[in-house]
Amino acid sequence: MSRMKPATSLFRSRKAAALTMVVAIVASATAATGATASVPARERPAQAGVTGSAVLRLPYLEDADIRSLAFDAHAAPYSRPIPGVPTGLPTDAYGTVKVSHYSAERDITYTAEGAVDCLVTAPGSSATLTAVITEVSDGGPDWVGKRLGFSVHDGGVDKPGKGSRDRVGYSWDDGVNWTADSDEHMDSVGSCMAPAAFAPVVRGGYRVQHADLPLWPTT
Template sequence: MRSASRYKATAAVLAALVVMGTVGTASAAPDAPGAGDGAAAGSQARPARAAVTGSAEFALPYLKDDDVRSFTFDAQAAPYSNPLPGIPTGLPTDARGTVKVSHYSAVDHRTITAVGRVDCLVTGPHTATLTAVFTEVSPGGPPWLGQRIGFSVHDGGPDGGRSADRVGFSWNGVNLLPGGTSEPPEAEVGTCMAPAPYAPVTRGGYTVRHADLLPRPDAR
């Protein structure tokens, strides 16, 4: 009788522990990573398409002058939207949008502007490279009409007024073809090709929304 009563007591304790463990697990589940509302919120927050937006002035670290240089980006990924010869599906890096360039020359007291059509965008966390084919250049500007130009962006995040963002671009000596006896020419820029973002932003800022490149529609 004593052993039977002891067995019943032990069974009762185990049953209580199982119930408590089940309740504890159920109450903790919503807070666990990837569970409950947290997972839904995370999936909703994850962007479907990459983008780079914003406008900022920047300084050249190797040149001190009073010029004012700025880029404005409004670029969004548009994967597999631009069929190419031999690539009828287009590319995962296809993109659309605009890039606007402005350069005020303190010596000449004039501003040169240019506008390009974005054709490629690749992002990583806080960083992006993009290219644009230029369709507008103001009088006296560089010979960019019809040319592809590369840009890079680093999104330094919230900074309380002192920007940690940076930009880079494929001219001013970073895309030359050395060799020969004459001044080295600039190389042709391919899609999404740009140097590291080496120029610190001095005013304004950029937002990089990262998203991984998508597989081909027929491979999903």
């Protein structure tokens, strides 16, 4: 998490360009999420899911970075056999997670994408999910092959003139997952494990579709 350096006109123009790109992505995802939210409850899928995209703010740090997370995650219980558990788990899931981070200190935007492998939701429109990273752009961290954890709180439909009530969290943040070895925490994320959704959303939003975990198969 980089702290802000003195701004220049060139820096401001590059930051504006990065923000414009992120806003366009978030606006597109938010429009799609809004369309989904308008579907009557009886027509919605029975399985849990997390969708949407948003720019977030770190509550404990003031900097010029632009951070966004996008989710398209869907439950698929008992679909991923693992050693010792041929049926898979009730929290099995599929989908994608996308990370975008404009670093003001480095004046670079890096992106990452991962495959969702676990999702669990709770009443009150909250969820945790994990994804194994499959792609990282040039200049990004060494995440390929690592599992990262995410948490989402869906605060409901935004009220006119009010800020978003959605929040999001992630496992690699040094403020919530610190160890003496700065890389150790990157390898310690189990399936569906993530901190509470600590970061407020400043643009965009998420939709959490809750569904209880199904019973274990009897055969």
